[in-house]
Amino acid sequence: MEHLVNNNVKNIEISGIRKFFNMVSDYEDVISLSIGQPDFTTPEHVKQAAKQAIDSNYTTYTHNAGILKLRQAISASAAQKYNLQYDPNDEVIVTVGASQGIDITLRTLLSPGDEVLLPGPVYPGYEPLIRLAGGTPVHVDTTNNGFKMTAELIQEALSDRTKCIILPYPSNPTGVTLTEAELKDIAALVAGKDIIVLADEIYSELVYEQEHVSIASFPEIRDQVIVVNGVSKSHAMTGWRIGYLLGPALLMKHILKVHQYNVSCATSISQYGALEAIGNGADDPVAMREEYRKRRNYVMKRMDEMGIDYVQPGGAFYIFPKLVKAKLSSFDLGIELVREAGLALVPGDAFSDYGEGYMRLSYAYDMETLEKGMDRLASYMGR
Template identity: 30%
Template sequence: MSISMTPWQRTAHGANLLDESGQPGVTIFEEITALANKHEAINLGQGFPDTEGPVEIRQIAVDAILSGANQYAPGSGILPLRQAIAEHQKRYYSLDVDPDTEVVVSTGATEAIAASLLAFLEPGDEVVTFEPFYDSYAAMIGLANAKHKVVQLKAPTFEPSIEDLRAAISDKTRVILINNPHNPTGAVFSTQVLSEVIALAHQHDCIIVADEVYEHLTFETKHVPIASLPGGFERTITISSAGKSFSFTGWKVGWATGPEHLITAIRTIKQFLTYSSGPAFQPAVAKALNLPEKFFIDFAASLASGAQILADGLENAGIPVIRPQGTYFLVADINNFKRNDAIEVARAMPESVGVAAIPMSVFARPENVSNYQGLLRFAFCKKPPILTEAIKKLQLLPEVLNR
């Protein structure tokens, strides 16, 4: 008996969620992590830190649990957190956001992205993203029965072409989904690119969904929210979370800010997804958002140091690196080696090298996989001793690539 795939399944196939026969499979992230565990390899594939967030913030969550904050939180999030989010946007970006009508708290940024797409997309609408893209984008676009178009980011700058943007965005486009700073490339987009996105959104009557979860994790460059640029706020849903900024990835506390009519639509969808989440975590995140600016500066500096350790080590081993401007990730280029299929190499590395990485091609649509087949993504959000040990092991990588 043959069962046709749903649009979501067809889209998910590009994210490696179905095997070659169309049956449910595992993601490449699960596969590589399993191989890393099997061979006791250092896992630089998945983007999670190996350090905990500030102890005083964790204690607030513990105290909240013990004092009874264990039932449903308000659907929009507790007022102190919404106020802290609004104050954060004002403090860092001079954005005036009403905590009552222009902020909604979500179960991580992923839910905010899902709610945004489901709120504004009708079957057949087009969504434009940059490629490579965070894997949930394709799945959510498929779930909404929308059409996914991409603007390809090309090494070594991973800066989108203005001409490609103009060619991809049309009157059929309903949402422009932009991730800046960008996972998986580590790029930070220029103000020129962001301004062009705004101009095209106005020209073609589009909504901008801005995934900015790495907003505080930039190196020697300042994050500029697209909503802070002229003409940006009125069309933009800005999304962020506590996961990346404070190393609380498991708490799953995110948020969206934007004009009231856009946030109201997101809240309407969100109530049928999780309704509310993290009642004990929300007051802790509210406190974290009010930490001194030095906390964010020091955290970004520590990540920049990790990026340099890993990049220097790879380059010393003879592996070219595209150094990141932000995020947790850097890209290694193995195109000029004899063995340059990054998927094959990534599957071999845990056993042969003792380090795990993720092939960049899994962040691309199936028809574009070949454009990224010689690129590997490494996560450097690890303690310096772990990165130093990984570098020692990665000296074996050129031997594997030249077999």
């Protein structure tokens, strides 16, 4: 009966991250620095707000776009933190995590043959969604540009079929982010063209040496941008599945239709938790960010001592070192690290062909785990 399956579905694969994780999960005594989720717990006041929502019987469908108070809190937070102005009535949609927000945006925008530019290497969750929506992913090689997809590289990749550009910064897997000047150049390049920028800013609260700047803050391109964000990374709420979209009303009214028929609405209890997180927990990410900064600095110090090449991460909680062993692909090197060193990192080729020769290390782990993991890497590198 497999011949009845949609070809777009048959032609996509399980995430390389998950595939690798499943392969090595049965090995014993392995230090894993592979998973990209906060190791902190959800703030207590957020959990209490969700419990109160249950006790208050806030357990029914909400407005398709999300409860108005949450949309108002999102709008206010975006204005205060990132100088973004969005009307909570028709320019904010609460989604089932950032991933669902990306999915419904691409399904709303893309028609068969449309091209979507995205950096390579890049998080593997975008390409399958592009293909399922009938579009064609076009990876832009950033490996010789500090992993940054800048205006110059975008200009070279543009075609008359380019419909969308995905800007996922701070980046998974590299941790790299773009400067205000670099974003301004992209805005100037794209403004006025029939192109939508999908700005995945889910790591916007986890930026270290500079303030996060959203490309939507540039007036000349504001109405060509859909911003994706959420509380998964900022408030350690990955399992709550609350993301949100910010965008111009003319586009959002169509995205809302796809969202409505896809999920009706995000989970009501999770929405009330997110309301507490965004409305009263604006400073919750600060302590987490500072801890991630310490961990990042420790990992960089250890890699410097080992002579490993990397680009300094400016945000998120990943580093993407260049790890090469003769005649071994990144995937095979990942397997060897597990077998011989008891260390699990994600092979770089999980993040497109441009990730070959690299490995992703997540420092969303406590210091004791990081120390053990780096000791094992040092032992392996010293052989």
